[in-house]
Amino acid sequence: MEQIEEELYGRPVTVSPAVVKRLPRYYRYLRELIAQGRTRISSGELADLMNVTASQIRQDLNCFGGFGQQGYGYNVSYLFAKISEILAVGAGFHAVIIGAGDLGRALVHLSMFEKRGVDILAMFDTGEGQVGQQFAGVDVLPLDSLEDFCRENQVDIAVITCPKDQVKPIAARLVECKVKGLWNYMGVELKYDPGTIVVENVHLGDFLMILNYRIASRDSQLSGGKGEAAETDA
Amino acid sequence: MEQIEEELYGRPVTVSPAVVKRLPRYYRYLRELIAQGRTRISSGELADLMNVTASQIRQDLNCFGGFGQQGYGYNVSYLFAKISEILAVGAGFHAVIIGAGDLGRALVHLSMFEKRGVDILAMFDTGEGQVGQQFAGVDVLPLDSLEDFCRENQVDIAVITCPKDQVKPIAARLVECKVKGLWNYMGVELKYDPGTIVVENVHLGDFLMILNYRIASRDSQLSGGKGEAAETDA
DNA sequence: TAGATTGTTAATCGATTAACAATC
DNA sequence: TAGATTGTTAATCGATTAACAATC
Numbered sequence A, B: 001m002e003q004i005e006e007e008l009y010g011r012p013v014t015v016s017p018a019v020v021k022r023l024p025r026y027y028r029y030l031r032e033l034i035a036q037g038r039t040r041i042s043s044g045e046l047a048d049l050m051n052v053t054a055s056q057i058r059q060d061l062n063c064f065g066g067f068g069q070q071g072y073g074y075n076v077s078y079l080f081a082k083i084s085e086i087l088a089v090g091a092g093f094h095a096v097i098i099g100a101g102d103l104g105r106a107l108v109h110l111s112m113f114e115k116r117g118v119d120i121l122a123m124f125d126t127g128e129g130q131v132g133q134q135f136a137g138v139d140v141l142p143l144d145s146l147e148d149f150c151r152e153n154q155v156d157i158a159v160i161t162c163p164k165d166q167v168k169p170i171a172a173r174l175v176e177c178k179v180k181g182l183w184n185y186m187g188v189e190l191k192y193d194p195g196t197i198v199v200e201n202v203h204l205g206d207f208l209m210i211l212n213y214r215i216a217s218r219d220s221q222l223s224g225g226k227g228e229a230a231e232t233d234a
Numbered sequence C, D: 001t002a003g004a005t006t007g008t009t010a011a012t013c014g015a016t017t018a019a020c021a022a023t024c
Helices: A017-035 A043-050 A054-062 A076-086 A102-109 A143-152 A164-176 A204-221 B017-035 B043-050 B054-062 B076-086 B102-109 B143-152 B164-176 B204-221
Strands: A073-075 A094-098 A119-125 A138-142 A157-160 A181-184 A198-201 B073-075 B094-098 B119-125 B138-142 B157-160 B181-184 B198-201
Touching (some): A017 A054, A017 A076, A017 B204, A043 A054, A094 A143, A102 A119, A119 A143, A138 A143, A143 A164, A157 A164, A164 A181, A181 B204, A204 B017, A204 B181, B017 B043, B017 B054, B017 B076, B043 B073, B073 B076, B094 B143, B102 B119, B157 B164
Parallel strands (some): A094 A157, A119 A138, A157 A181, B094 B157, B157 B181
């Protein structure tokens, strides 16, 4: 049943980036199905729901082993548990947010982190106005204390929302602190060897540009649309 | 020189999604090059800078026509102007933000919109506390007045940051208002026929999951990394 | 058992890279 | 002119889809 080419500590070594990018979407749809009380689903029905092919779903899932049963389909909770495990939802990662400005505060208030099993330990800022305050129950500490804090706490992820010109030096400090992953929002492209630290650069402005582009091309086509799917599941 | 298969009002009809997704990145790098005072660049040098192949750059740009010159390379400002035009930076689109909560406020404060030529006309909210306030110089109006406002103003883009359960009804209202594009942050997957309205769903939580996944696989591999590029340029 | 649906291999499609003739 | 570098075609690679035997 499990015909993975190579495996290391239960994880397949080679999963294509295209598949990895789709995993969170499976996670969301399965969570929703559970909320609706569904216990069983076939690749065909899930495919209809998600606007993809049944083939793709079966291929994707089989990168990680056989989660289904011939003639039956997939058990929704079991599959959800497996996907959650693959996405390390139960790993109990700890995060800090660098920057207690508008963006940092917005992120700390979103339920995103706790829903995905990531615990925000603290926010860091330099500003007089911010340090000492609390947002969504999280303390804002002085940036100076970052190294001490990382020595005393296991920090896995740092979310970077500080001003652009501080991104690179702070990233360097976080690497020193042996943080495992950076989630960078600040338009600068950080690059490190993935062996050292994993970096996820999110450029919100890029999405706006793509939306602009698509509106402009729709306007100019008006209306012989090619009927492309709306979802940009990046 | 311009050997585009099909063209409509100066815009190629078929540009692959893979290419479109890369355009904002070209935009960013070219802007940076201009800031540095560069006037000229070859596909080879730009490729080194951006960690892609020169072939890819030339292929991508040629989807829109020949912007370079043999033996010389590309004129940085000319290329930037062309990319900006393709991405409709000068189109003068007008946007509104639905929801004046943490996320809406964070977005209105980011320089993202004005940098890309998009003008935020107003924010909308239902809350007593928000309506009447101003953020980054933008007024918060009552959600009830949305239809009136859209009748009196050209609204091209609506950024959706309101609570999840209100996303679908509000989206339906925006479609009625003939808004051209929705930029939805709220974890619900909106889907409309692209002829009706263009939708860009951004699921911030998905990025966190992917980061989780990559940290977890790095941890389990420790350390025979496959040397994959860090950038996730969605 | 018969029907359903997976896991998996093979075929197709699209996107990336390499190569090179055109040309500045 | 010679050197450089594009535009563009052809080759390769990867990802998606189709098909079907295995099996619940």
